[in-house]
Amino acid sequence: MDRRAFFARSFALGCSAAASPFVTPVTFASAPGDGRLVVIILRGAMDGLDVVRPLGDPHFAALRPSLNGTQAEDLDGFFALNSALSSLMPLWRSGELAFAHAVSTPYRDKRSHFDGQDFLENGGAATDGALTATGDGWLNRLLAQLPEAEAETAFAIGRENLLLLSGDAPATSWSPEATLSLSPQAQLLLEKVYAQDPLFRDAATQAMALSDLVTDPMAPGWAGRAKALAEFAAGRLKEETRIAAFSIGGWDTHANQARTLPRALGELSDAILTLRKELGPVWGQTAVLCLTEFGRTVRENGSKGTDHGTAGAELFAGGAVRGGQVIGRWPGLGPGDLFEDRDLMPTRDVRAHAAWALRALFPVGNPVLAGDVFPGLDLGSDPKLMA
């Protein structure tokens, strides 16, 4: 075949490809139910004991001589909230904010951030941190179980690739910082070039399809990033999207925790307050789950910080949450109460709380939750977390 003929034919193909992902407007999925879920992964291991402080525990004060020097606001007479989150106190009072304490994933002993985060997002049950055979994320496995779920049902937001939503079920990822403009001709050629490499083809398909969804390109630095992610998430959740996930870093507070932790807490409270403001009435059907890979050592370390530990705290917000409570069985901090004499003893699996939240938000039952979404999970009794 001569080259001219080949070009003519391939261009004709390109132009008549009405189903081209580059030119077709985004098709929105019909929505399965009205519940909205936002999962925020707190990367770096949030110190639950400093965020939700067990001031009522007689052993607590002595374990953290410098950390307890900063302010905290009373929650229920036993626990007090780190004052860097005091902007969330109105939500606590109106029943839109709850915490769980002494929770962890099944991962034990090695306390590696990277294994711990992968494990949290993968949702498996192996204590050594090994991922499930499929190696995908638990939100993706949930999606696979939802009738009528389509790519736009779930959004992973931000520059990173979230394992939490990765897997076989279609989900979409987007960052509020990126916009794209190409001539239609260049898009067509690009489509052809990418056809040979699925990784590029799929990423480009989403980039093209979503580029006109983003009307307000912005390039925030570190400060305000969580707010931008939350704004973008809210914008999608008000439409057909039901699940959004992103992460906030800055929790690995090995040193000078009294100064470093408030920065991360500020990002987190900004994200939650932005979601609440932007979602408007939809906030009433929304649950925000803030999860971290593990907690931190009970004792302050040599540099006014804390090291990698085991159990920690989770934060829940939203109108769909039964707020104003700190749930969980408190294991105590006395001699013999600690895990390996260093960490808060886990008394419940974080996956159980996530599973009960999913049950309330989406049409999924216990067999799916304990079989497909969180293999090997014992759901246990209802923690009465959801309104």
Added chain:
Amino acid sequence: MIEAATLSALRFGFGHHPAESAPASADALLESIGLPPPPRIPLSDRTALFEAYRKNRQDQTSMAAENAKRALNHAVRDDLRHAVRLAVRGPGFRERLTHFWLDHFTVAARGRLLSLLVPDFVDRVIRPHIDGTFPTMLEAVAEHPAMLLYLNQANSVGPNSQVGQRRGRGLNENLAREVLELHTIGVDAAYTQRDVRELARLLTGLGTDKTGFRFRQGIAEPGQMEVLGQTYRRSEPDLQSIRTALRDIALRPETARHLSKKLYRHFVGAPVDPGAIQAMAKAYRANDGALLPVYQAMLAHPSAWERPLSNAKLPFHFIVSTFRAAGATEDDIEGMSRGNIQKGIHTPMINMGQRPFQPRGPDGWSEEPTAWITPPMLATRIRWAAEFAQRLLAKKDPREFLEDALGDAASDLLRFAVAGSEQRVEGIALTLVSPEFNRR
């Protein structure tokens, strides 16, 4: 199969450059590592910059504070320019190895002091050892202020040391954990929390002062430590016991395997070839951790020259290889203003997912292609490529550029698409965003 010279530039270097012919054999690649290193940036210059900044920090509005801050910001841009210049025109394999080992021993340039120390870390800890031995590199890493500050070792105090006893301060196990988990035997090896704790006790004493590294006897834990079954005693805490332990750990077979897998994964791809790993680990052990024989074993394995390019270029690599394909000279890079460095390299790298010199955690940048070719990151690459083509290569013939960038690694599909672009710049951009150009 791709020609050896092309493959060598794409797999073991920073891409094709029209004015260069890449080393096309294992021997030629190994030889290129030994070329004379670039001049160092003296650490004293950097600490002086930081001191000026620190002294004036109290009064933010003063002229002196403004000047000190500006000088620091300039230094950070200059360092990025320096790194790009070396990658654009230095021996490719040597520069890639430097980036590999810097990533292996990640020190994220977080905060002003660390961002000033990282270039010194590269010059004094990484570069001199990439063709030396791993145990010596590990020792140098553990005695550099950048690592000691980044992983909090400088603040770790032995509970039974003088300072620990007097002020009731304690351990910080961050560095000890990462030495085992990331730097040496790897997370899959058999070690326990107790090993981490014992190593943390042993590492106490590694500290810093205004001039750099200092062993601080006063914070070092005395006594006996057992790490991975080996006992280390120090009634008088000393640096030697730390060096001995690090050397022991560095020479373990688990370390040989862990490093071999990482090297192979980085340069050749996943899944790793068991035969290649075995040969590399064997070379490591037979030569007491010398690195050249390990590289040699990797380069001697047929898969290193036969496997298709399956890794993804990181944003730094993508930008550098674009400059190379465009035929950039050292002077071109040297002549970039700080503003252009910011707009053309620094900010785009962030939007492509790689904040310069600041990986998210001590495990460094991901090797997974899926971590870099996400919709928002790919969108940024596409937009950046279009802008670059428009600004710098508007008069270039796209077919010629395709040859400069990829040679015989370009697929027929890409050749047809480039030739069929309606504008020159689109043909150039198409080359730059193609899977071929974005793989390594």
